[in-house]
Amino acid sequence: MTDTQKPVKDMTTDxxxxxxxxxxxxxxxxxxxxxxxCPIAHTDRHKGSWLPTRYDDVVAIAxxxxxxxxxxxxxxxPAEGRVEGxxxxxGAPPITSDPPDHHWHRRLILPxxxxxxxxxYETSTRNLCNALIDEFIDKGTADAAADYAxxxxxxxxxxxxxxxxxxxxxFTDWVRGVLENMTDDEWRMRSFRSIVEFFLGQxxxxxxxxxxxxxxxxxxxxxxxxxxxxxxxxxxxxxxMLVAGIDTTxxxxxxxxxxxxxxxxHRKQLRENPDLWPTAIEELLRVYAPVTMARIVDHDIEFQGxxxxxxxxxxxxxPAANRDPRQFENPDEVIxxxxxxxxxxxxxxxxxxxxxxxxxxxxxxxxxxxxxRIPEFELVDPSSVTWAGGQVxxxxxxxxxx
Amino acid sequence: MxxxxxxxxxxxxxxxxxxxxxxxxxxxxxxxxxxxxxxVPEALHAKVRRAESNCPERxxxxxx
Numbered sequence: 318m319t320d321t322q323k324p325v326k327d328m329t330t331d332x333x334x335x336x337x338x339x340x341x342x343x344x345x346x347x348x349x350x351x352x353x354x355c356p357i358a359h360t361d362r363h364k365g366s367w368l369p370t371r372y373d374d375v376v377a378i379a380x381x382x383x384x385x386x387x388x389x390x391x392x393x394x395p396a397e398g399r400v401e402g403x404x405x406x407x408g409a410p411p412i413t414s415d416p417p418d419h420h421w422h423r424r425l426i427l428p429x430x431x432x433x434x435x436x437x438y439e440t441s442t443r444n445l446c447n448a449l450i451d452e453f454i455d456k457g458t459a460d461a462a463a464d465y466a467x468x469x470x471x472x473x474x475x476x477x478x479x480x481x482x483x484x485x486x487x488f489t490d491w492v493r494g495v496l497e498n499m500t501d502d503e504w505r506m507r508s509f510r511s512i513v514e515f516f517l518g519q520x521x522x523x524x525x526x527x528x529x530x531x532x533x534x535x536x537x538x539x540x541x542x543x544x545x546x547x548x549x550x551x552x553x554x555x556x557x558m559l560v561a562g563i564d565t566t567x568x569x570x571x572x573x574x575x576x577x578x579x580x581x582x583h584r585k586q587l588r589e590n591p592d593l594w595p596t597a598i599e600e601l602l603r604v605y606a607p608v609t610m611a612r613i614v615d616h617d618i619e620f621q622g623x624x625x626x627x628x629x630x631x632x633x634x635x636p637a638a639n640r641d642p643r644q645f646e647n648p649d650e651v652i653x654x655x656x657x658x659x660x661x662x663x664x665x666x667x668x669x670x671x672x673x674x675x676x677x678x679x680x681x682x683x684x685x686x687x688x689x690r691i692p693e694f695e696l697v698d699p700s701s702v703t704w705a706g707g708q709v710x711x712x713x714x715x716x717x718x719x
Numbered sequence: 720m721x722x723x724x725x726x727x728x729x730x731x732x733x734x735x736x737x738x739x740x741x742x743x744x745x746x747x748x749x750x751x752x753x754x755x756x757x758x759v760p761e762a763l764h765a766k767v768r769r770a771e772s773n774c775p776e777r778x779x780x781x782x783x
Contacts, residue, residue, distance in 0.1 A: 424748065428747055431745050431746075431748060432745045656769060659773055659774065659777075661775055673733070
């Protein structure tokens with residue numbers, strides 16, 4: 318029997334992040350752990366992990382980057398036998414980097430994602446959303462996840478990197494292979510290899526045929542202390558852009574579409590008061606935070622009474638932290654003009670998401686464009702919505718009618 | 720009211736700029752910067768308090 322086929326005995330000692338019910342709706346499980354005597358749960362499943370669920374614990378661990386390192390950040394250990402070939406050790410800097418390299422790894426890419434830098438993608442993102450809606454608006458029905466949300470971030474990221482948009486299906490397949498199918502080692506390894514080989518090809522092509530104005534070229538030309546950055550860094554950042562920039566944002570857009578389909582009062586509120594958008598986006602990010610990252614414990618330590626050993630995996634359940642009633646009043650309720658919202662959908666501390674301003678822009682433009690053209694819509698059948706979970710939580714099939 | 724920012728703690732969440740865009744902006748790498756000098760005009764006090772209470776890194780300090 319695989320780890321996901323045995324029934325869960327006790328959430329605090331035996332949780333299963335790939336349990337089908339938990340994948341669909343993890344919040345009751347998080348809440349059960351959070352309010353128990355054991356708010357940092359442990360499981361032996363899937364090669365073992367710890368699961369902090371309270372806001373203060375998740376933030377404290379994120380801040381202690383020397384004890385809780387980022388040498389691995391996926392919720393499952395890498396597939397065995399993955400390391401082979403000259404570029405097999407390519408990571409995903411800066412997210413997989415620890416200080417001191419983390420500093421320049423992060424510093425180099427941050428200007429690309431500053432609010433003033435991502436603003437230039439607003440018009441093209443809006444045009445893209447409109448083109449997607451054109452495809453189905455006359456049908457009166459669409460899959461808000463697969464026909465809409467799924468196509469937006471991948472095309473925005475491909476445009477930034479300067480890689481062919483026609484390869485969208487391959488990019489999507491690789492990213493799902495890495496993030497959504499962690500129990501399928503063969504697909505995982507193949508996806509990692511495909512990503513690195515693809516970007517290696519892109520770099521080689523640019524050496525022969527130099528280009529301008531794309532991120533791969535900028536990374537190849539980047540210098541630190543007078544020296545060109547290593548090829549492993551260029552490939553690693555490209556891998557990160559693809560893996561972290563696509564599945565995550567698409568999941569957030571999908572969850573928000575699922576929410577809006579069921580909440581005409583929120584659609585109305587946004588229609589009548591467009592000034593609400595900035596805080597509404599943050600509130601939706603709080604409630605539907607898609608991403609759980611991992612940390613690896615550096616040395617044996619007792620944390621909040623939990624005996625953590627060097628090499629243990631800790632799952633940073635940002636979605637659980639964001640619904641902690643100790644930090645947020647009525648945490649399960651969506652309050653579009655919420656006053657106090659120190660949410661950690663993008664993480665906390667030095668590894669906080671570098672692409673957050675782009676993600677926010679994509680989420681806002683995707684929702685605004687849809688609501689402007691399809692103001693009234695609803696789920697075809699709530700029970701037919703399917704979800705991905707584990708590392709990234711969001712709907713994968715979400716039929717709506719209008 | 721005066722407002723200060725701990726630049727070492729700021730990780731560029733931009734929650735302050737969302738809450739009080741008249742007072743907080745973004746530097747070249749997307750971290751926060753304070754756009755006004757001296758006292759915060761009274762009309763912006765509520766927004767600045769909101770910026771403080773939305774900063775996940777608790778990098779903003781208000782003195783009154």
